[in-house]
Amino acid sequence: MTASEFFVPDLCRVRAVFLLLVTSELLVLVLAIVQAEAGWIDWNYFGLLSLFVQWTTLTSAALICLLRSRLARMSIARATLGIVAIVLLDVLAFSLFADSVLHPQPGVAVWQGIAKKQLLALMIVLMVLRYFYLQHQWQQQREAEMQAHLTALQARIQPHFLFNSMNTIASLIAINPDQAEEAVLDLSELFRASLRTGDQLIPLSRELDLCKRYLAIESLRLGDRLTLEWAIQPGLEQQAIPPLTLQPLVENAIYHGIQPRPDGGIVRIEAQTRGNFVYLMVQNPKPDHNNRQHEGNRMALANIRSRLQALFGEPAVLKQSHQNDIYTVTLRLPKQSANAQPASRKRT
Structure with a gap:
């Protein structure tokens, strides 16, 4: 001991x-x-x-x-x-x-x-x-419950996402093998992150890189239906964040806000600092009231919220809001640097 x-x-x-x-x-x-x-x-x-x-x-x-x-x-x-x-x-x-x-x-x-x-x-x-x-x-x-929540969250890469990704990659092999290879690398990085359970906090840059890989695969499938907006304030690369915190929020934005809409929509990811806190926001069109989707979204938010409370306590806040048909999830973290860790492969 x-x-x-x-x-x-x-x-x-x-x-x-x-x-x-x-x-x-x-x-x-x-x-x-x-x-x-x-x-x-x-x-x-x-x-x-x-x-x-x-x-x-x-x-x-x-x-x-x-x-x-x-x-x-x-x-x-x-x-x-x-x-x-x-x-x-x-x-x-x-x-x-x-x-x-x-x-x-x-x-x-x-x-x-x-x-x-x-x-x-x-x-x-x-x-x-x-x-x-x-x-x-x-x-x-x-702490054991928090680790169990993390493991459950890391294991929740949706089967429909895997099947859709594999179908997309299969269709790209003949017409654009380089893009298919890039998609395979992105998918492998997502699964590598889902199996990595040793880290409690990682740099924000790593979590953003994981989000970009996930969105790159979904962009291949959704095409023009998905529009991305990034507003990341410089200097937040080493901000500490629990792994697989922002990526599930982005995944929910696609699954609940973009996929059900024939005309798609805009997903906006924003990160900025205010005082002693860092604010992360994910915005997407307001989802339709589908009970199954709503329940899944609520469970994911509750999972992330419990992990934040266990790691940061009261200073960490997760809330959602609706305004003008825009659904926003806001994440507030205390300003804190993560330990330097090997960076994952960056997208070009």
């Missing part, structure tokens, strides 16, 4: 420590309310216990942060025991120090108080670790 796979969050981060401090302070507040014999809260008890809890929380978090790499190499049981030991020893040290200041001559009551603090610390740390473990398991399940 690596540090990135460790079920305890990175306590070297300010946000994680802040959440621990807030949670512990709320617990102190509850105990101070329960302890009060008169009024709503025992402020003296609250102040002393708050000081004690905050110091033990900060020092324990610092020790766990320093030992995180070692703890991550242990089994879950041994790592849990190690963290419990760190916290209990820390609580014991601060308890002895505090009681030496407040009670220079410790008695039985003082040792009973220390034992109670140890027991309370044990229960709290076990509950917190249980929460961290469940959160880690939930996150792993979410």
Whole structure:
């Protein structure tokens, strides 16, 4: 188990420590309310216990942060025991120090108080670790579901698209073998992308290249019925995007907006940056209300939306709109560079 796979969050981060401090302070507040014999809260008890809890929380978090790499190499049981030991020893040290200041001559009551603090610390740390473990398991399940969505999406190259493409290529072999060869290369690249499951994020340039290959094949089949408009802002080549995010939107634009119309229409692909976000838009004529097509389109959008949420969280948005018989799907991504990856063959 690596540090990135460790079920305890990175306590070297300010946000994680802040959440621990807030949670512990709320617990102190509850105990101070329960302890009060008169009024709503025992402020003296609250102040002393708050000081004690905050110091033990900060020092324990610092020790766990320093030992995180070692703890991550242990089994879950041994790592849990190690963290419990760190916290209990820390609580014991601060308890002895505090009681030496407040009670220079410790008695039985003082040792009973220390034992109670140890027991309370044990229960709290076990509950917190249980929460961290469940959160880690939930996150792993979410990532597995996201990977399953990606695999399902990558496997959904429509059979009708394959058959139509093969028929188009077969008809081109006799009259234009060079174009037929180009179409075969484009089709092979599409299938290669559908089998590549290791990448979570790729450069936008690679996804756009895949869209161009798909549209090149469809242009051979649809001919003058398909008109393409590209409006790609320069400088977005390395923008990070999940693989097979834009291509299914373009495929839906062809399948739902162009193919059913005898006169075809225009598909427009646009990419631009605004502030800290990159906006991608795919526009096509408003599709007819066909239940089967509408359901397929909705499933594809839900699939992509869930992957975006898993990778980017709330900043990523996918929405669709209708205006003047134009159907638009807008994708908003946080501005982020993808790791450099081998570029696929560019179309000439």
